[in-house]
Amino acid sequence: MHTMWKGTISFGLVNIPVKLHTATENKDVKLRQLHKECKTPIQYEKICPVCEKEVNNDDIVKAFEYVKNKFVVLEEEELAELKEEKTDKSVEIIDFVKLEEIDPIFFEKSYYLSPNEGGNKAYSLLRKALQDTGKIGVAKIMIRSKEQLGVIRVYENTLVMETIHYPDEVRNVQNVPNVPAEDNIAKKELDTAKMLIDQLTTEFDVEKYKDEYRTALLELIEEKKANEQVETGKEKPKPDNVTDLMEALQKSLDKTKKGTKGKKKAPTKKKTTTKKKAASQ
Incomplete structure (x- = not known):
C-alpha cells in the first residue's frame, strides 16, 4: 500500500512513528470526451482571454480574488515559506472525545495508520x-x-485517521430552502411509516450493497469490445521538415515586408556622363 506521509502521532509523552495510507479509492468509470467526427480525445488548453494565446505553467501566478476582478498575487516563495512553517511532521492529539459526539456531516476522508520503524509497541x-x-x-x-483537523480511531484492529471539516466549512443548515418548520402528519400515516421501517430494519452488512450502475456500464463496455464496436482516435499529423522550412521562410518574408512598409526609398544619385566630364575639362 502506497505511503503518502510519514511522521509521528503523540499523546502526552508517548510518540508513535507512523505512516499514512489512503484508505478509500474512487471506483467511478472514467469516460473520455472525443471529437464526434474523428473520435480524437479532446484537449483543454490554458488560454489568456485578453492576450488570446496559450499560457505555459511558467507564465502563471497564483492569486486570491477578494472582490470581482481584484487580486492579491501570492509568490511561490511566500507560499513555500508559509507551507514550511506549518509542515510539522509531528501530530499531537489535543483532545479525546466520543465518536457519537461528531455528526457524520463533518467527516471527509479516511486514512490508515501503520507503525513505522520502532513504533509497534506505542502503536x-x-x-x-x-x-x-x-x-x-x-x-x-x-x-x-492544507492544515487538516482529524480524528484517530480504531477500525478492525487498525488505527484510522478521519479528516473532518472545520465548523466554518459546513454550510449553515438554516439556509436550506423550503424546509417545513413543523410536522403536520396524521397519526395513522405516522404509524404506517414506523411499521414499514420496522419491517425493513436489519443489521448493517456493507457487502450486500453494490454499485449496480457501474456494473452495468462495465458490462456494456465489455459487450461493445467483444462485438468490435470500437473506434481508434486519429493522431495529430506531424509537420515534416519541408513544411517547417517553408513556414519559417514565409514568416521571415512577412516580417521583412512589415519592416520595410512605409519607409521612403532613398534618392539615387545620377551618374555623370562622359560628355559632361569632358566639357568641364
Whole structure:
C-alpha cells in the first residue's frame, strides 16, 4: 500500500512513528470526451482571454480574488515559506472525545495508520487505550499544503485517521430552502411509516450493497469490445521538415515586408556622363 506521509502521532509523552495510507479509492468509470467526427480525445488548453494565446505553467501566478476582478498575487516563495512553517511532521492529539459526539456531516476522508520503524509497541498502546475507553483522539495534521483537523480511531484492529471539516466549512443548515418548520402528519400515516421501517430494519452488512450502475456500464463496455464496436482516435499529423522550412521562410518574408512598409526609398544619385566630364575639362 502506497505511503503518502510519514511522521509521528503523540499523546502526552508517548510518540508513535507512523505512516499514512489512503484508505478509500474512487471506483467511478472514467469516460473520455472525443471529437464526434474523428473520435480524437479532446484537449483543454490554458488560454489568456485578453492576450488570446496559450499560457505555459511558467507564465502563471497564483492569486486570491477578494472582490470581482481584484487580486492579491501570492509568490511561490511566500507560499513555500508559509507551507514550511506549518509542515510539522509531528501530530499531537489535543483532545479525546466520543465518536457519537461528531455528526457524520463533518467527516471527509479516511486514512490508515501503520507503525513505522520502532513504533509497534506505542502503536499497540494507543490502539488498546482507545478500544478500552471507547474514545477517539482529535488532532491536527498538514496534508497536501492544507492544515487538516482529524480524528484517530480504531477500525478492525487498525488505527484510522478521519479528516473532518472545520465548523466554518459546513454550510449553515438554516439556509436550506423550503424546509417545513413543523410536522403536520396524521397519526395513522405516522404509524404506517414506523411499521414499514420496522419491517425493513436489519443489521448493517456493507457487502450486500453494490454499485449496480457501474456494473452495468462495465458490462456494456465489455459487450461493445467483444462485438468490435470500437473506434481508434486519429493522431495529430506531424509537420515534416519541408513544411517547417517553408513556414519559417514565409514568416521571415512577412516580417521583412512589415519592416520595410512605409519607409521612403532613398534618392539615387545620377551618374555623370562622359560628355559632361569632358566639357568641364
